[in-house]
Amino acid sequence: MAAQQSETPIAYELAKKQKEISVAEFFTKNRHLLGFDNKRKALLMAVKEAVDNSLDACEEARILPEISAEIIQMAEFKYKVVIEDNGPGIVKKQIPNIFAKLLYGSKFHTLRQARGQQGIGISAAVLYSQLTTGRPAKITSRVSKKEPAHYYELGIDTQSNKPMIAKESEVEWPKEHGTRVEIDLEGEYLKGSQSVDEYLKQTAVINPHVTIIYTNPKSEQVIYARATDKLPEQAQEIKPHPYGIEMGMLIDKLRWTESRTLQSFLTSEFSRVGPGTAKEICQHAAVLPNTKPSEVSRDMAEKLIQGIQKTKIIAPPTDCLSPIGEEALEKGLRKEIKAEFYCAKSRPPAVYRGNPFIIEVAIGWGGEIPKEEKANILRFANRVPLLYQEGACGMTKSIMETNWKAYGLQQSGESVPYGPVVILVHMASVWVPFTSESKEAIAHYDEIKKEIKLAVQECGRLLGSYVRKKTRISDQIERANMFEKYIPEVADSLAVLSNGKKEKILQGLQKMLVKPEIRQEIIEEGDSDDKLYRMEFKKEAENEEARQEAS
Amino acid sequence: MKKQDKKPVKELESFGQKLVTDIEKGKNPTIEFSLRSLSNVVYDTKTKTLGLGEKQQQRAFFNVGHAKKFLQTLEIAKISKNLLDVGKHASLRDVFYMAKRTLPSSNINIVDDQVESDKSLEDLELITDCSREQLNINANKMGSVAGNVVIEDSGDSINWAKLGSGGWSIPSNVEDVEFKSVKAKYVIYMEKQAVWERLHEDKFWEKQNCIIVTSQGQTTRGIRRLLQRLNDEYDLPIYVLADFDPWGFYIYSVLKFGSINLAHMSGTMTLQNARFLGVTADDALNYDLKKHFIKFKDVDMTRLKQIADYEWFQKNKDWQRQFKLMKDFGAKLEIQALSSKGITFISEKYLPEKIKKQEFLD
Numbered sequence: 001m002a003a004q005q006s007e008t009p010i011a012y013e014l015a016k017k018q019k020e021i022s023v024a025e026f027f028t029k030n031r032h033l034l035g036f037d038n039k040r041k042a043l044l045m046a047v048k049e050a051v052d053n054s055l056d057a058c059e060e061a062r063i064l065p066e067i068s069a070e071i072i073q074m075a076e077f078k079y080k081v082v083i084e085d086n087g088p089g090i091v092k093k094q095i096p097n098i099f100a101k102l103l104y105g106s107k108f109h110t111l112r113q114a115r116g117q118q119g120i121g122i123s124a125a126v127l128y129s130q131l132t133t134g135r136p137a138k139i140t141s142r143v144s145k146k147e148p149a150h151y152y153e154l155g156i157d158t159q160s161n162k163p164m165i166a167k168e169s170e171v172e173w174p175k176e177h178g179t180r181v182e183i184d185l186e187g188e189y190l191k192g193s194q195s196v197d198e199y200l201k202q203t204a205v206i207n208p209h210v211t212i213i214y215t216n217p218k219s220e221q222v223i224y225a226r227a228t229d230k231l232p233e234q235a236q237e238i239k240p241h242p243y244g245i246e247m248g249m250l251i252d253k254l255r256w257t258e259s260r261t262l263q264s265f266l267t268s269e270f271s272r273v274g275p276g277t278a279k280e281i282c283q284h285a286a287v288l289p290n291t292k293p294s295e296v297s298r299d300m301a302e303k304l305i306q307g308i309q310k311t312k313i314i315a316p317p318t319d320c321l322s323p324i325g326e327e328a329l330e331k332g333l334r335k336e337i338k339a340e341f342y343c344a345k346s347r348p349p350a351v352y353r354g355n356p357f358i359i360e361v362a363i364g365w366g367g368e369i370p371k372e373e374k375a376n377i378l379r380f381a382n383r384v385p386l387l388y389q390e391g392a393c394g395m396t397k398s399i400m401e402t403n404w405k406a407y408g409l410q411q412s413g414e415s416v417p418y419g420p421v422v423i424l425v426h427m428a429s430v431w432v433p434f435t436s437e438s439k440e441a442i443a444h445y446d447e448i449k450k451e452i453k454l455a456v457q458e459c460g461r462l463l464g465s466y467v468r469k470k471t472r473i474s475d476q477i478e479r480a481n482m483f484e485k486y487i488p489e490v491a492d493s494l495a496v497l498s499n500g501k502k503e504k505i506l507q508g509l510q511k512m513l514v515k516p517e518i519r520q521e522i523i524e525e526g527d528s529d530d531k532l533y534r535m536e537f538k539k540e541a542e543n544e545e546a547r548q549e550a551s
Numbered sequence: 552m553k554k555q556d557k558k559p560v561k562e563l564e565s566f567g568q569k570l571v572t573d574i575e576k577g578k579n580p581t582i583e584f585s586l587r588s589l590s591n592v593v594y595d596t597k598t599k600t601l602g603l604g605e606k607q608q609q610r611a612f613f614n615v616g617h618a619k620k621f622l623q624t625l626e627i628a629k630i631s632k633n634l635l636d637v638g639k640h641a642s643l644r645d646v647f648y649m650a651k652r653t654l655p656s657s658n659i660n661i662v663d664d665q666v667e668s669d670k671s672l673e674d675l676e677l678i679t680d681c682s683r684e685q686l687n688i689n690a691n692k693m694g695s696v697a698g699n700v701v702i703e704d705s706g707d708s709i710n711w712a713k714l715g716s717g718g719w720s721i722p723s724n725v726e727d728v729e730f731k732s733v734k735a736k737y738v739i740y741m742e743k744q745a746v747w748e749r750l751h752e753d754k755f756w757e758k759q760n761c762i763i764v765t766s767q768g769q770t771t772r773g774i775r776r777l778l779q780r781l782n783d784e785y786d787l788p789i790y791v792l793a794d795f796d797p798w799g800f801y802i803y804s805v806l807k808f809g810s811i812n813l814a815h816m817s818g819t820m821t822l823q824n825a826r827f828l829g830v831t832a833d834d835a836l837n838y839d840l841k842k843h844f845i846k847f848k849d850v851d852m853t854r855l856k857q858i859a860d861y862e863w864f865q866k867n868k869d870w871q872r873q874f875k876l877m878k879d880f881g882a883k884l885e886i887q888a889l890s891s892k893g894i895t896f897i898s899e900k901y902l903p904e905k906i907k908k909q910e911f912l913d
Contacts, residue, residue: 479615483618485655486612486618486622486654488655489622489625489626489654490580490612490621490622492629493625493629494567494625496567496633497563497564497566497568497625498568499564499567500571508574508577509574509612511577512574512579513613521611521615
């Protein structure tokens with residue numbers, strides 16, 4: 001064989017071909033991992049990444065976001081996406097890194113609830129734009145009225161994952177602060193459940209404090225006006241909780257820490273670990289608390305992880321979470337979904353693998369929601385709509401495993417219920433467990449599914465009692481109508497039987513129908529909660545009056 | 552109008568007039584009649600039949616729970632009255648379709664299912680004290696008869712001995728049938744059509760000088776009435792041939808004591824002289840049929856227990872012995888199992904022997 005006859009081992013030959021792969025190069029070939037797998041989705045992803053960044057930036061700077069999104073069609077499959085915000089802007093020297101270097105960002109190393117996590121999003125959009133059009137991304141940003149606005153045209157060097165600056169200048173810009181992103185890309189604009197339109201609409205639902213002005217490729221403008229001036233609570237940054245730590249992460253942390261002893265390492269790098277707890281962990285792990293972190297071996301690290309699992313540690317703090325809140329959530333839903341009944345529930349914080357999270361659920365029922373269709377499920381993670389992979393998502397699964405028949409909807413087995421209903425599920429967490437980097441579906445953690453089910457059930461019960469009350473009232477009306485329909489038939493039969501005149505019998509029966517004691521007989525269902533039911537009937541009528549007066 | 556139609560018409564008219572009077576008085580129109588439910592079915596030990604007790608039920612029009620049934624009862628009454636007025640008969644199915652209408656500008660049907668019109672008719676029988684045949688409504692024909700009998704029906708003379716392989720099919724109303732000549736000595740009623748066909752092919756009725764009658768499964772009213780007339784008018788003994796299982800026993804029970812469902816009709820419907828010919832537990836032993844046993848299912852055992860507890864069987868030692876043996880076997884036997892002894896065994900050996908020895912249960 002050739003390999004055996006050769007003087008030098010084949011491995012040396014092979015070694016010539018082995019070299020580092022750049023992140024940018026990797027994603028060039030694996031764009032689907034970031035969600036850019038087809039033209040339609042690519043357009044959505046570009047809009048989504050830019051809008052998510054804008055919202056995160058505005059909230060961090062405590063500015064009420066006002067975002068304009070515009071999509072312009074250049075050729076059949078070529079579009080220009082322009083996203084402009086009133087955020088804090090970006091300092092000049094960071095602009096190239098943020099937009100033209102993959103895995104560059106402020107959020108990856110912190111544990112705080114935010115839309116973006118990995119620092120891939122917007123630079124991936126820029127990379128995709130470059131791959132499909134060869135054009136640079138055009139960025140304008142200004143941090144204050146005292147400073148000029150900076151304009152950049154940026155590309156990415158895929159070999160080195162470094163920004164390539166095609167053009168930079170200072171420009172005139174009417175905005176005092178904010179950022180404008182302009183990206184050309186290959187895409188396809190379609191309407192429907194996975195469209196840019198739907199994404200922006202859902203963003204407006206879940207962020208009632210945001211105003212979005214959207215112009216689609218057909219030059220139709222939609223304004224999603226804000227429903228509240230209250231910015232969401234600023235989420236606090238937290239250290240990781242010991243229960244969520246994994247081997248590799250622990251070894252990394254041990255290597256880079258500035259702490260001199262294991263005990264101080266544990267107290268300073270993790271949340272909810274004081275000196276006492278740290279000692280206890282060391283004890284359980286059979287490792288000395290004064291060991292130098294740099295001297296902790298792999299075996300010891302493994303023991304440490306086991307020690308952590310054996311130690312009782314209080315749950316992580318939850319001020320790192322910023323739920324939307326029941327009131328705002330309901331407002332958001334009311335704003336964009338024309339339903340007849342709304343309700344919203346926020347669960348208390350819970351924890352999965354050391355990560356705190358909060359589940360919120362809202363339900364809209366009736367009104368203009370289609371009656372005979374599957375329930376419309378709106379999924380959100382940290383205020384970002386999830387439009388793809390509905391079937392694979394833990395949220396969908398939890399909804400399917402809930403018994404909706406009890407709440408007046410139709411459902412066959414464990415499936416998505418049918419009926420005029422919109423079910424909104426939001427998960428707020430410092431770390432949302434997505435099933436992939438394109439962030440489309442939530443992983444099926446039992447703790448998360450349990451919380452979702454509890455929230456869904458709370459809303460479901462409210463829905464159920466509303467639907468039941470409503471059907472009861474419509475039953476009463478139907479019953480009264482029923483008698484009106486029966487009377488002519490009965491009169492006809494009696495006329496034949498008694499050889500009498502139908503008209504006379506008919507009038508006699510109709511006269512009786514309006515008698516109070518007969519009326520009572522008709523309304524009554526004959527069961528024991530009759531009284532309660534009439535009270536409800538009355539109350540409902542009053543509510544209806546009040547509602548009409550108010551509007 | 553025929554003479555015998557006068558009573559039903561009168562009853563229907565007074566029923567209608569009563570309700571019209573209610574309306575004229577401003578009273579909620581209400582029908583009152585005997586409660587037709589298991590709780591009101593009583594066994595009369597003197598007459599040995601099932602009958603209705605004292606309990607009454609009311610059906611008011613202006614009452615959410617009653618209105619639909621009220622409407623249905625009146626609809627059926629109207630249909631019956633119209634039939635009587637023109638002297639025509641209709642089947643239960645016809646009546647169902649005559650009543651099945653959608654009320655104008657609604658999605659409400661007067662009846663959705665034949666069960667509803669059938670039930671209303673049974674109520675009407677109670678209200679008017681007329682059988683449905685008197686109300687000109689007939690059930691389906693479901694039985695056959697053969698034997699040395701000549702009758703006249705609707706002006707046609709019919710000889711039950713000369714009707715080929717199918718025999719005479721029994722109409723649901725046999726009131727107008729006139730017996731011209733009855734030469735037979737007794738009647739065998741069997742639950743299985745196949746057994747009837749066997750006996751008919753073997754000319755059993757000719758050899759034994761009897762009448763063979765069958766229906767499919769439960770005995771229809773027409774057949775019961777026919778058997779009753781043969782028993783009443785010609786004093787012919789009635790023998791019942793059924794499977795050795797709880798359901799076969801029940802067929803006999805209904806024939807002899809009346810059914811819970813039609814307790815109000817017991818007077819004209821029961822056959823107190825009926826005897827159970829077979830198949831009995833003793834037959835299974837005597838004729839070595841145990842190898843053809845079919846194992847009991849849970850429902851069979853439950854049904855057997857229910858039947859054994861019926862008031863009219865409770866003090867009957869012979870029957871209790873049968874029930875006990877069946878329970879011990881934990882199995883049932885079909886009449887056709889007799890064919891294992893030869894195809895003509897039933898007609899040439901089994902039945903002649905049993906009748907000769909007078910081996911029946913009462």
